[in-house]
Structure formats: C-alpha cells, structure tokens
Amino acid sequence: MSSLRSTLFSSSRLPWTVPLAVTSLVLATAVAVPRIADADADLPDRSAGQLIVALAESREVPLAGTIVHSADVGIPELPRFSSSGTSPLSLLSGATSLRVWYADETTYRLALYGDLxxxxLIRDGNDVWYWNSDQNVVMHQRADELEAATEHKQNPTAGLPTETLAELALLAVEESTVVEVDGTVTVAGRAAYELVARPRDDRSLIGEIRIAVDGDHGVPLRVQVIGTDGGDPAVDIGFTSVAFDEPDRSVFDFTPPPGATLEEFDMSRWFADADDEKFPSDLEAEVVGDGWTSVLVVSGFDLDMLMDHFREMTDGVQEFGDLSGLVDAFIAEMRPTVGPYGTGLALESRLFSALWLDDGRLLVGAVDVDVLEDAAEGRTSTP
Amino acid sequence: MSTSSLTASELGLVLRRRRNLILLVVLAAAPLIIGLALRLSTGEPRGPNPGLLAEVASNGLFLGFSALILLTPFFMPLTMAVVSGDAIAGESAGGTLRYLLTVPVARGRVLAVKYTSCVVFGLVAAVIVVASGMIVGALLFPVGDVTLLSGQTVGFTGTVGRALLMASYAAVMLAGLAAIGMFISTLTEVPATAMATTAAVPVVAQILGAIPQLSGLHPWLLTDTWRVYGDFLREPMMLETIQRGLLTQAAYAVIFLSLAWARLTTRDVTS
Structure with missing residues (x-):
C-alpha cells in the first residue's frame, strides 16, 4: 500500500495540488467571511426624522462593543503624545481601538487601548474614574459635583417630546443641509440605516457626514466624515463588534491600584476658568459667515501666552500629553502666505483650513484657504 | 511504532540535543540579564515601553510578562528557526532522511512527528521564559498583586494563570513560524541555510509591519499579532485580537505544512 502510494505520488506532481487547494481555501475564507458579514442589509424604509428619534432614544440601550477609530485628516503624522499612544490626543491621527460598555446613563466605561x-474612563453611579496605565494615574470626580458645575448649561428644550425635537432639528438645518436616508449598510454584522447630512454650500471641505443607525436599537454604529476630495473618509469611527446585552457589572468596578497617584479631580474648576478672567482678555472670537462655511476668527492670538495659560489651567497635568509637540507639528506644516490682509501662515488639510496672520488673527474653518482669505480681508463672501 | 511513541522519542532527541539545550539556557538567562539591568540602573527606564519595565521595579512578577514581550520579536523566533529549520534538512545532511523515508512510515507521519516536537519545544521555550522571568523578578524585586493595564489588580494565582495563557499564546505564534521552518527545511539539505532563512522570515515580516505605507498588507503578516500580549493584561481580556492571532497562525501552519508535505512526498529518496 505504502509503496503503491509512493510510486503514484513521487513520480507525479499530484501532491502539489494539496497545498494549492489548502492555500486557496484559507485565502478565500479570510477574504470572503468579512464580505459575507457585510452583505447588504434588508430593513423596512424609515424617514430621516424617524432615525433621529431612534438615535435620541438609543441611550436607553445597553451595549458592549469594540470601536475602531481612524482619522486621516490630511495633517502630518502627529508626534506620539505619550509613549504608547493612549493619550486622548492620540485620537487625532492614525487608528485607535476603543472598547465601550454601556449599561445606562450613569453606568458606562470607555477604554482606549494602546500597545501596552x-x-x-469609568462612571459607576456617582463615581467617575479616569485611569491612565502609562502614567499610573487615577483621577476621581464625584458625578453630582460635575453635574452641579454644568447645570447652568442645561438645554431649555429638555421637556419637549423627542419627535418634536427631531422635527425642530431637521427644520433648523434644512436651509444649509440636505439630510436624507441613503439605504442600508451592515456595520459590525448588524443591519443599519445610513443617515447622510450633506452641506448645500459646495465651498465646504466636508462632502458629507454619514451615520449608520442600527436597525433594531437606533444606536449609532458608525460615523464617517467624508471630504469633498473623495477618497477614504477623513474620520471614520465605528463598531467592529457590538452586542446589545446588559454588560456584566464587574467591568464597571474600579478601585485605584496600590502605588498609583490618586488625584481628586475637580472638573468644575475648568468650567469656572473658562468664564473667568484667567483667559487673556484681549483674545476675542467671532464667527463670520454661517452654516458649513462659517469661519472662526480669533484676534489677539498669541501662541506663547496661550500655551502658558493652558499649562496653568491644567496645573501641569501630563495625562493629556505634551501639547507643544502637537502645536509644533502644525506649525511645521504651515506655509507662508501674502495677501491684501498682510502676511501669515496657512494650513490646509482635508477637513479644515487655518490661517494665522501676523497681526495676531487666527481664522479656522471647514473651508478652503481662499474663503479664509476673503474673510481676512473683511469680505463676507456669498456663494 | 505508534505516532505518539515516535513523537516522544523525537521530542527527546530535540530536547537533549546540546545546541537546543544551550538555546533554552540562553532564553532562561535573558530575563536574568533584563532583571539585573533594571535592578542596577538608577532613574526612570526609557525606551518604547517605559511603563512595562517601570512596573517590574514595583512588582517583580511582572518581569515574566516583560521578558516574554521583549524576547518575542527576535530571540524566541530565532530559537524556533534553529529547531524547525533543522527538522528535515538535518536528517538530509546526516544521511538519515533516506532511512526515515524508506521505512514503511507515511511521510506525512514523519512530518507530523517532527512538527509536533517543534511545537512542544516552542511551548517549553515560552514557559521557560515566563517562569524564569517571574522567578528572577521575585528574587530581585518586591512581589505583590499585579496591576493590570486596566487598573485592576490580580493576586498570585491570577498572575500565574495569565502568564501561562501568554506563554501558550507565544507557543502558538512560534508554531506558525515552525510550519514555515519545516517547509524551508524540506527544500535544502544544508541545515544552516534552512535555519537562517527561517530566522529571516519574522525579521522581514516585522520590517514590513513597521512601514505605515503598507498598512493594507499588515493584517496578513505572520508577525502582525505577535505582540498583542497586552490584551491578556486587560480586564476583561481583549479576546478579539487574541482570536485573530490564533487564526492567523493556524492559517500559516496549514498552508506551510501542506507545502512541506507535498515537497516531502514528491522528493526523490535517493537524492
């Protein structure tokens, strides 16, 4: 038997068909399985208003899942803010994965994963914890204090039914934005509607914003910001897996580990600071234009002074990384410009532009630099 | 002879070979060197993962994890390249392959026995690294509950449990490389060539993995999931990446084992 097999095989090339078949099968599986999961979903028709209601009501839905965030805004690779990139600032560029557990509005956890x-960010009832393994730092905040600090910013429309609010929201944006449902998609293996918001003004750098809304639960599964230049989404944040079950309570347990630095964090101080005279008083901001092409004009912009203020405000808290590295990366990317408005530096990216003039004005908007230059000259351009 | 007793005798040969023993001793010594360097150095550790090494100073058991993570990119695959590259080519060079292939043992079984002993060797190597790291760490540094990346602490049993899981994962990663090594080993009669070529595979894969412009290729690379040990140190563990790692290695293993089988089956015994 064995000799028969060896004469059959060793004289032919027949055995090589086995690895060929195995390799084809493995590759086909690796390529096809995600595609099958992404097959087009079949859902009954819904209007944009119905989807907005579903989105608004989805905060009742418990879930656990993994989110992958990738940003390609067209700015240079930013320097690593902390050694392994789990600073919240790492969300600005590259790809990041997060895991989220959500039981209800007062019980949730968000974990941002770096290499090691x-x-x-964990909220369990009245305790809000921030933990950073790199810095070995725990920050704790009482939720009732946080709410007291932000209370005066309460929404006056809170008492209205969700349907009315959705209609109001649609009406409010109608003049500047097309909002429509653009078929269905599959995200993280779930059938979802795709809600699209598209600026009517074609000078905006934002082509459209697509939100995938889960067909059953109304939870936003993916948000994509697509530039007018086409190509890959400039920002893409979405679930790669999600389960709508009540998460196990143990994931919300947090006790500061021994040896970690524990800081009682008072977020209300930040809000107080913002209203306070601590901000440079000659710094003035106004918005020129409206809708998607509005331009933020900040005058009296002094970078060194602002950096000093930032450092002072955060009390040297290093968790957010080194901000000056970020600023340097931006400045390195800016090109000098000259115009009737004077001289300055301009930055263009896929989603926004910035113009920093020598007279201390900083103009930022989701528009081309031309629109910023018009605004700098004081011309409020109309489409 | 039954396949299991063949495997046992082959494994005995692999583990008793002096060269392989030296490799294991080097792997066991590496955590000692890392531990001593940390003990003797003053000031904050620097480098790509300062947190990882800083943790060792406050808890010695962490050295088991750190050693595994530090040895995974190069030293552990190098060891596996030597053992798997030698598997078939060594028999060719020694002139013993022809006896193996002419005895009435299916060539597939020869391959299975050789591969199994490579995989077990990889597991032994990984356990040695972790165990040596934890023992050295316990001797040089204070020991206590280990703080996970998520901020929770686990006691001694939990730490050892996670260490064993990580060692098993490392063994599976090495098993993927072992299959490639087996195939390369069937292509040549010079063991050193097979070893060097196999050792180059993870190096090349990791270089490709470091080039951002090739990000589309990255998920397909052998080494893409080699460094996800951090996901064992979270609470709850990040099973998605771990599962992807296991599947990737399984895919590499079946492809290259089938290639090795085809090569061995079509090979002219008299050569």
Missing amino acids: AETD
Missing part, C-alpha cells in the same frame, strides 16, 4: 497601555 490603556486609558479608561
């Missing part, structure tokens, strides 16, 4: 590091 993790940043967690």
